Amino acid sequence: MTLAPELKDMSPEKLLAPVLSAFWDEDRSWTLDVYRRHEGYEGLRKALAMSPDDLIAYVKDSGLRGRGGAGFPTGMKWQFIPQGDGKPHYLVVNADESEPGTCKDIPLLFANPHSLIEGMIIACYAIRSSHAFIYLRGEVVPVLRRLHSAVAEAYAAGYLGKNILGSGLDLDITVHAGAGAYICGEETALLDSLEGRRGQPRLRPPFPAVAGLYACPTVVNNVESIASVPAILKNGKEWFRSMGSEKSPGFTLYSLSGHVASPGQYEAPLGITLRQLLEMSGGMRPGHRLKFWTPGGSSTPMFTDEHLDVPLDYEGVGAAGSMLGTKALQCFDETTCVVRAVTRWTEFYAHESCGKCTPCREGTYWLVQLLRDIEAGKGVMSDLDKLNDIADNINGKSFCALGDGAASPIFSSLKYFREEYEQHITGRGCPFDPAKSTAWADHRTEVNA
Amino acid sequence: MSTSSSERGVSLGMPELPAPDYPDDVRARLERDAREIIARYPDSRSALLPLLHLVQSEEGHVTRTGMRFCADMLDLTTAEVTAVATFYTMYRRRPSGDYQVGVCTNTLCAVMGGDAIFEALQEHLGVGNGETTDDGKVTLEHIECNAACDFAPVVMVNWEFFDNQTVDSAKRLVDDLRGGAQVAPTRGAPLCTFKETARILAGFPDERAGAVEATGSAGPASLVGLRLARGETAPARVVHPREGGPHDEPQDRAVHEPSPAEHLSSHDAPQDTSASDPAHPAGPVAEEGE
Numbered sequence: 001m002t003l004a005p006e007l008k009d010m011s012p013e014k015l016l017a018p019v020l021s022a023f024w025d026e027d028r029s030w031t032l033d034v035y036r037r038h039e040g041y042e043g044l045r046k047a048l049a050m051s052p053d054d055l056i057a058y059v060k061d062s063g064l065r066g067r068g069g070a071g072f073p074t075g076m077k078w079q080f081i082p083q084g085d086g087k088p089h090y091l092v093v094n095a096d097e098s099e100p101g102t103c104k105d106i107p108l109l110f111a112n113p114h115s116l117i118e119g120m121i122i123a124c125y126a127i128r129s130s131h132a133f134i135y136l137r138g139e140v141v142p143v144l145r146r147l148h149s150a151v152a153e154a155y156a157a158g159y160l161g162k163n164i165l166g167s168g169l170d171l172d173i174t175v176h177a178g179a180g181a182y183i184c185g186e187e188t189a190l191l192d193s194l195e196g197r198r199g200q201p202r203l204r205p206p207f208p209a210v211a212g213l214y215a216c217p218t219v220v221n222n223v224e225s226i227a228s229v230p231a232i233l234k235n236g237k238e239w240f241r242s243m244g245s246e247k248s249p250g251f252t253l254y255s256l257s258g259h260v261a262s263p264g265q266y267e268a269p270l271g272i273t274l275r276q277l278l279e280m281s282g283g284m285r286p287g288h289r290l291k292f293w294t295p296g297g298s299s300t301p302m303f304t305d306e307h308l309d310v311p312l313d314y315e316g317v318g319a320a321g322s323m324l325g326t327k328a329l330q331c332f333d334e335t336t337c338v339v340r341a342v343t344r345w346t347e348f349y350a351h352e353s354c355g356k357c358t359p360c361r362e363g364t365y366w367l368v369q370l371l372r373d374i375e376a377g378k379g380v381m382s383d384l385d386k387l388n389d390i391a392d393n394i395n396g397k398s399f400c401a402l403g404d405g406a407a408s409p410i411f412s413s414l415k416y417f418r419e420e421y422e423q424h425i426t427g428r429g430c431p432f433d434p435a436k437s438t439a440w441a442d443h444r445t446e447v448n449a
Numbered sequence: 450m451s452t453s454s455s456e457r458g459v460s461l462g463m464p465e466l467p468a469p470d471y472p473d474d475v476r477a478r479l480e481r482d483a484r485e486i487i488a489r490y491p492d493s494r495s496a497l498l499p500l501l502h503l504v505q506s507e508e509g510h511v512t513r514t515g516m517r518f519c520a521d522m523l524d525l526t527t528a529e530v531t532a533v534a535t536f537y538t539m540y541r542r543r544p545s546g547d548y549q550v551g552v553c554t555n556t557l558c559a560v561m562g563g564d565a566i567f568e569a570l571q572e573h574l575g576v577g578n579g580e581t582t583d584d585g586k587v588t589l590e591h592i593e594c595n596a597a598c599d600f601a602p603v604v605m606v607n608w609e610f611f612d613n614q615t616v617d618s619a620k621r622l623v624d625d626l627r628g629g630a631q632v633a634p635t636r637g638a639p640l641c642t643f644k645e646t647a648r649i650l651a652g653f654p655d656e657r658a659g660a661v662e663a664t665g666s667a668g669p670a671s672l673v674g675l676r677l678a679r680g681e682t683a684p685a686r687v688v689h690p691r692e693g694g695p696h697d698e699p700q701d702r703a704v705h706e707p708s709p710a711e712h713l714s715s716h717d718a719p720q721d722t723s724a725s726d727p728a729h730p731a732g733p734v735a736e737e738g739e
Contacts (some may be wrong), residue, residue, distance in 0.1 A: 016678035024675060029666035088491070089601055100555045100594040107671040110636065131491060138502075138539050138650050139595055141608040142506060142637035142664075148654040149661045153628050174489045177650045179498050179537035182593065196497030196523070198536040214492055257598035258557055264599045266674030280677055298556065306541075344556040354536075438562035439602060440615055 007014045012179075012280040017243060017251045018267045019231050020224070024111040030146045032153040035114035041159060043230030047122040048167045055126045059229060062237035067104075068094055068185075068222025069296065069325045069401075071314040071446060072247075074229070080209035081127045081217045089133040090218040091124050092194065093226055096178055096185040098137055099297035099405075101328035104253040105223040107265055109143045111178070113150035119226035121159060121171055122233065125412040127219055130170045135190055138177040147175045182352035187220040190356065200356045201400035224253060244270035248313035252327060258293070259285050259333035259437070269318065274329060275308040287442065288333035292416065296325015299405025300343045301412035322412070335441070337432035338417045339424055342409045343371040349406035360403035363394035367410065374421060377429030384421055388414055466528075468513030471478045476518070479507060483522045486652055493523050499651045501534055506647035510541035510605045539650075546581040548626045551592035551605040552619070558594070561601040562615065567591050574623060586627045590645075597668040600635070605647040609637030612668060638663040 010121055023029050023038050032040070047055050060075025082088055093116065097105040109116060120132050136144055151173050152162045162170050176194060183189045184199040193199035193214050212218020228250065232240045241249045248270040254277060257263045261282030268277075274293065282288055290305045295312060301322040303310065309321045317324040332341065350364035370387055373379045395407035414421065423431055435441060454546075470476060484501055487496040497519060504515030516530045523530075534540050551569040553559075570589055574582055581588045597603045600612030604619055611622060612635040625632050633639045638660040649655050 012674075012677035013680050016674055018675045018678050021671070021675050025672050026665040026666060028662070028663075046551075095598045098594060101598050102594070103596045103598045103600075106596040111667040111671065136660055137596070139592070139605065139608050141646055141649055142610060142634075142647060145638065145655050145661050148649075148652075152654070175652065176495075177499065177502065177652065178539075179501065180539035181537050193498065195492065196494035196533065198533055255599055257601060258561070262670075262673045263601070264670035264673035266677075268674075281673065300660060328598065332560065336560055341560065344554070344559055348555055351593070418615060434560070434564065437560045438565060439613070440635045442564065 014366060015272055015276055015280060016266060016268045019251050020108055020115055020253065021265060021267045029111045030113055030150065032150070032157060035112070035118075039234060039303060040230070041118055043233030044118050044121055044159070045165065047125060047396050048165060048169070048234045052126045052128060055122070058231065058237060059126070062232045062240045063247075064225065064228060064232060064240070065248065065250075065314060066222055067084075067224035067228070067252055067326070069099070069299075069323070070433070071324060074221060074225050077209065077219055077221065077282055078123065080207070081219060082210070082256075083128065085217065087216045087333075088131065088214075089127050089129040090213045090216060091120060091127060091129050091133070092187075092191065092213060092218055092220045093120060093134045093223055094185060094187060094190055094220055094222045095134050095136040096190060097223070097326075098182040098185050099299060099326055099328065100345060101255070101257060101294055101297045101330040102326040103255045103257065103328065104265060104326065106140055106143055108227060108253065110146055113143075113146050114154070115227040115230060116223055117150055117154050117173065119229040120173060121164065122171075122229050123219065123221065123226055124171050127217075129219075130172065132171065132173050133194060133213075134173065134175045135184070135186075135194055136175065136177055138179050144175070144177055144185060151175055180232070182348075183354045183355075183400075183402060186402065188218065189400065191218065198354070200354045201402075203399055216342055220407050229254075245311075245315070247314055247315055248324075254312065254327045254329060256281065256329050256331065259290075259332040259336070260331050270313040271311040273309050273311060274303075277329070278308075284331065284333055285442065287358070288335065290335060291332050291334045292338060292341075292413075293329060295322050295327070295329065295330045296331075297328040297400070298348070299323075299408050300325040301408045302416065303412075304416050306379055318384060322408075333437075335432065335436040336411050337375075337430055337434075338420050338439075339371070339375050340432070340434070341429065342413045343368070343375050345409050346371055346406060349402065353402060353406075357403065357436075359394045359399035360398040360406065363390050363403070364406050366390055367394075367406070376422050376429055377424060377427070379421075379425045381422070381425055383425070384418065385415065464511075468517045471507075471514060479518060480522070481505065482651070482653070483518075487522065489652065494525065497523060497525070497530065497533055498537070501530075501537075501540055502647050502651040505540060506644045508652060509644050509647075510544055544581075545643070546586050546588035547644075548586060548606055548640065549588045549590065549608075549643055550623060550626070551590050551595075551608075551693060553593070553595055553597075553601070553603045553605070554591040555594040557598050558601045558603055563591075563602040566604065566614055566616055566619045567600055570619055570623060574619050582627065584627060589623075597636075600668060601626065606632070606634065606642050607640055607641060608650075609634035610668075611635055612670075634664065636664050636668050655720050 022287045028034050056075055056078045064074045073192050124132050124425045149277045160171055178184050184193045186201050188202035189199040208218045208220055244250050253271055254266045292302045292304050294300055294302050295317045310316050314324050351370045353360045355361045367390055370383050391407040391410040394403040486499045487493050490496050500519045505511050506532045511534050517527055520527045552563055554563045554567055576589050579590050602614050604611040604614045
């Protein structure tokens with residue numbers, strides 16, 4: 001199925017598909033009672049009636065792909081876990097959401113933590129694991145409270161612990177708070193961190209499926225990927241495949257932010273476009289136009305208003321030269337200086353580079369020096385080629401994707417906005433007024449009037 | 450050679466003396482907590498991050514004593530513990546305030562007003578990045594993206610969410626913190642001290658009544674898509690908790706539980722622009738210092 005027949009109908013009721021977010025507005029939505037009222041833990045019952053291998057095949061057939069950025073098929077990740085090897089197996093949920101612009105897992109866990117817990121039990125049954133971990137970034141204490149509470153509720157109700165629902169499955173979940181490091185969102189750095197070390201990526205192979213946590217077979221999945229599993233079991237893989245496209249089936253959370261009229265979470269079938277999302281939600285803020293945006297966080301090459309009709313699925317965004325990433329749609333209008341935006345992102349990558357690989361550690365440092373000079377009007381024209389060259393020396397030359405992410409905004413902004421860089425150099429400074437970009441910029445005159 | 454190397458603040462190879470131990474009663478209490486944390490993991494070393502949060506909850510920052518305690522409990526060297534403690538930004542390495550005020554200055558929040566807020570707070574409090582006010586109440590710092598971009602600009606206090614901030618609301622926020630008023634976030638529980646927060650991070654649930662329930666199921670921006678999908682005409686309105694920006698009639702009362710600090714301003718009448726700019730609270734009536 002494709003979305004094509006629906007493209008003409010722009011009504012939000014047709015274009016959106018709240019599943020995980022369907023009852024976030026209900027009182028006490030994070031509790032077990034409310035979750036069960038919405039058929040919570042029904043997917044688990046269906047899963048436990050299947051054999052683990054059939055369950056893995058079912059999730060694979062559904063076409064669910066990872067929602068954390070890379071889009072790797074979730075069922076295939078589970079299938080890679082060697083069986084009968086006599087070693088413990090682990091499931092680790094990556095709840096370290098830190099990619100700039102990304103803000104989907106945090107509201108999901110705040111409002112509906114049981115969807116994750118149910119998904120984890122199903123996944124652990126499939127991969128034969130009896131101990132799972134939620135690695136939550138530490139800087140979100142309100143979410144930590146609700147995870148503590150939801151896990152305790154699940155134990156009390158017999159969904160966790162020994163012999164879950166009489167199935168013979170034993171499972172413990174440990175909620176683990178990180179301590180502030182973007183790099184721990186990278187799965188092998190996350191595993192090192194969970195082992196009590198500095199969060200630095202590991203060389204692969206071996207992949208975590210073979211040698212992950214404590215060198216045992218480990219599945220690392222994003223929050224949204226795992227939380228989507230119960231609905232697939234409950235409603236069926238055909239239902240899931242009825243949304244999105246052949247290669248990118250299902251629903252997902254799109255996070256709209258920046259200079260838009262209605263920033264927030266929009267759950268929709270994969271393949272919706274930014275134009276559709278903006279048209280249904282009131283567009284950009286009044287009197288302004290879209291200048292540039294990211295399809296999936298700052299590490300995905302930026303787009304411009306030429307890309308409003310790119311289908312936001314893995315293939316569509318990839319074909320247009322970027323990546324779907326985390327579906328973090330950060331939208332900036334014409335008041336925003338692209339050099340300022342890229343400089344700030346690059347400062348972030350330099351700060352968060354773990355220091356293990358030289359191209360990333362040194363390269364991000366030098367990118368920051370060059371960009372700060374350009375932004376301050378102290379750059380020269382040859383700096384632009386130098387930026388490109390340094391980014392090229394980082395991209396693909398480090399253990400993990402942080403370096404590639406750091407190169408993305410450089411490459412893409414130079415591609416679409418080279419003139420704006422040149423203006424900073426020839427004009428000896430930034431032509432933009434940052435006050436005009438603020439959330440309150442357009443309100444002052446009206447309010448004072 | 451009249452001054453020793455340590456007096457000159459330069460270490461020339463003489464190792465520092467081991468850090469002093471905790472007093473016996475403190476150590477006994479922390480050991481009980483530490484054993485509970487270690488029992489959650491198949492391998493004891495995995496307990497190191499939570500243990501560092503635990504010692505931070507004791508002293509407000511990670512001291513040499515705290516690191517030695519972690520090393521003892523996990524059979525690691527203090528060098529191994531120090532290597533980890535210095536890698537992660539949430540571990541403080543010097544005494545700081547009761548309230549850590551973090552202003553997001555990653556690109557999106559910075560552009561939306563985070564830079565202006567951070568600058569104004571530095572001036573207002575008379576402190577720079579990472580510094581603490583003289584009364585020991587507020588430590589100001591700029592932070593990286595905190596996964597709340599649809600609520601930009603965002604300020605975190607002790608890692609609770611203060612969404613949709615303005616220069617004015619942020620100034621009022623730090624004034625309230627310094628004045629000892631009970632301050633409630635837009636998403637999260639009424640504030641506790643930094644030390645108490647660190648204990649939750651170590652994995653000990655917040656036992657305060659109402660802490661888990663506070664501020665309802667979801668913030669307004671989290672619900673805009675859901676409401677559109679249901680055919681509800683207008684997306685959720687932000688009812689700003691600390692700022693007298695223009696409000697609409699609060700349509701989201703069911704999910705938004707007003708904090709005690711919240712008040713409806715005199716600008717309640719719907720305005721033309723807010724119809725198309727609903728989830729953004731307007732800026733302050735008059736920006737201070739401009």
